[in-house]
Amino acid sequence: MSPRHETLHDARSTRSAAPAQIRRKPQPRDADVIIIGAGAAGIAAARNLRRHGVDSLILEARDRPGGRAQTIALAGQAVDIGAHWLHAADANALVRQAKRLGLRLSEAAQEPLLIARTGERADPQSYVAFMRRWESVYDAMIAHPGSGPARAADTVFSQIDDTPSRFDDTIRFLHGPFDSGVGLDTIDASDFAAAVDDADLFVEGGYGALILRLARGLAIHYETPVTSIDWSGAGVRVETPRGTLSARAVLVTAPLPLLQSEAIRFAPHLPLETLQAIHALRPALYEHVVLSWADHPFTDAVNRLVAFEGDARDNLGMLANIDGAHLHYADIAAQIVAACPDPRDRAGYVREFLGARFGSRALARCDVLAASDWAGDPWTGCAWMYAPVGAHGARAALREPVGERIHFAGEASSATQWGTIGGAWDEGERAADLIRAGLTAPVGGAVIQAA
Ligand SMILES: Cc1cc2nc3c(=O)[nH]c(=O)nc-3n(C[C@H](O)[C@H](O)[C@H](O)COP(=O)(O)OP(=O)(O)OC[C@H]3O[C@@H](n4cnc5c(N)ncnc54)[C@H](O)[C@@H]3O)c2cc1C
Incomplete structure (x- = not known):
């Protein structure tokens, strides 16, 4: 019996809409902090910034949040087509989130x-x-x-x-x-x-559904792929097919294959150490x-x-x-x-x-x-990033901000929970803490207070 090809779920079907459709959507606005990507890292960062009253906006290439966490319905059952296991349960922030929401964990x-x-x-x-x-x-x-x-x-x-x-x-x-x-x-x-x-756990309703729930109420612009980041002046200017936005800092959570292929370009170029870290992980x-x-x-x-x-x-x-x-x-x-x-x-x-x-x-x-086809998905290109021999230090190098206004976070920058949602989440929190500290740091003798 041959596989039922026609029912295969292809993650590539979530690619962004045509430019004509994009133009009809409301224009995104400038913000103190722009977050690129509404996966676990981006959602964690946005929740952290919202909790502390910092104005932030997520720009997401797809038409949904969650990134590599996605729950779909198959034969009447909720099935994760990306991440499914809540790994490292004691360390995993999503276990605490699931408990807070009253979800059953097994x-x-x-x-x-x-x-x-x-x-x-x-x-x-x-x-x-x-x-x-x-x-x-x-x-x-x-x-x-x-x-x-x-x-x-x-x-x-x-x-x-x-x-x-x-x-x-x-x-x-x-x-x-x-x-x-x-x-x-x-x-x-x-x-x-x-x-x-x-210990590893599973969450009732699916891991993707949990992440989706945690994205509720956040300021997210969908179908808004970022194509370049200009940091030649003060702050950053972030280019998308729906216009160019200004922010004081940007958090990049797009998977590293997107940065390796320069789907997001930087002007001026990123420093050598950052480029080496981006390219060292595979x-x-x-x-x-x-x-x-x-x-x-x-x-x-x-x-x-x-x-x-x-x-x-x-x-x-x-x-x-x-x-x-x-x-x-x-x-x-x-x-x-x-x-x-x-x-x-x-x-x-x-x-x-x-x-x-x-x-x-x-x-x-x-x-x-x-x-699934995450390897062929235009907004992912991998399941996660591994460190080839000699490249373990690249994860720490990725955590170093550039010019005090470009930050990176995601599963790839986590040393202890790399390749997992828990790692991406913690990295989003870490980067948001750092960004907040930067926004309130004295600049030229004055203190700029976050909104
Ligand atoms: C098949 C599979 C099984 C897995 N199993 C597990 C598991 O059981 N447990 C576990 O913990 N982890 C698992 N993982 C890994 C886990 O899914 C990832 O580590 C985690 O989801 C990464 O989160 P992130 O926020 O770093 O990145 P993502 O979730 O990839 O989020 C990045 C976001 O950036 C967006 N983006 C990309 N480019 C742009 C752009 N130019 N402009 C705007 N937005 C952009 C993407 O659309 C995406 O939404 C699995 C992964 C796969 C593929």
Whole structure:
């Protein structure tokens, strides 16, 4: 049975409207602070500034807030087509926000189901061996002190005492493409070790819906892509197809691929250190394929991670029975995403993989409902940004403001929660604090008070 291509959700469908439509919308106005992007970082910053009475305006390229957090309806169920897991629950500000709003949070099981190469669940002895090895590899990876020459996370395999295991490539896949969107042979060991890792939660109604709710009441101009930032004079002048706006400071939260391709240009050019930081981090690739699978083999598992014993790259990970329904994520990452640039090919890859593991008859009532395409999305271009070997310091460099009026924030500038909504949110808060301090700092002997 072929995938139902026509029902695939393509994130690219959210591209901005034609200029003629844009002209009919109300003109955005000048503001003390302009925020570029209404994703988690931009929303957190705008809420912070509003809380402190600072006049700010978000300019968003799409026709919706949330960025890489988006919940869509599929088969009557709310499904996140971007971020879904509330990672690092103790540190994650969105957990506190969800609780404040009275939303139900459920805990994600930390131990995956392991499917052997035969398609059967791994026998208990193999499962114990797999879990032991997984934990010892992980412990060694996070124990990396961050000193000495930069090295790839994968080097840890040659340093642990245990003898190599038949599960090593499966573990490489789980910590690499599945967790990080890139192979462990590429990612900086310090970047991996710096990431906070504790319990993961899911939120009732979807992560995207939570972020959408937190954007309510903020001053956001949609379908207003920023094309350039002029900081040659005092303050900044921000250019959009709907006019040029002035502000005293700008916060850029657009994903780094947009800055790398100069979709947003700066005049004069950004300083070398900032440009180096922007270009040092690289796009990690990770995409969801959402399945409706009536007679799936994960019957007793709700919101359960499924791992497949197999290859370090040519593999996938699943989240079975999302919220107890017959919908499942089959997630592909890194080279497999790059090799399948069309979402339909990603859907085909998933069916082929599952068919090879469980037999084609097992897929008789398995339909692909949606496949994300954040890699091909014009306002994203990645799932998140990873630090290649030697580039871990770029995240800190991004946090340095330019000319005291250009600030950057987003998942990429977070050292401890990079690649996550929680990290983007904290970064938005941090940048807003810094901007507020700058607005009230003495300039030429006078104190300029924020509105
Ligand atoms: C498939 C997938 C699964 C993921 N899973 C998880 C998960 O389970 N848990 C988790 O925590 N994280 C997950 N992530 C990562 C998470 O989604 C991101 O880290 C987070 O959403 C980034 O927030 P941000 O504010 O930094 O950027 P974005 O959310 O990308 O926000 C930036 C905004 O800027 C806008 N923009 C871009 N260019 C312009 C321009 N020129 N002018 C105006 N606006 C512009 C964009 O439209 C966007 O709205 C996942 C990501 C993907 C793609």
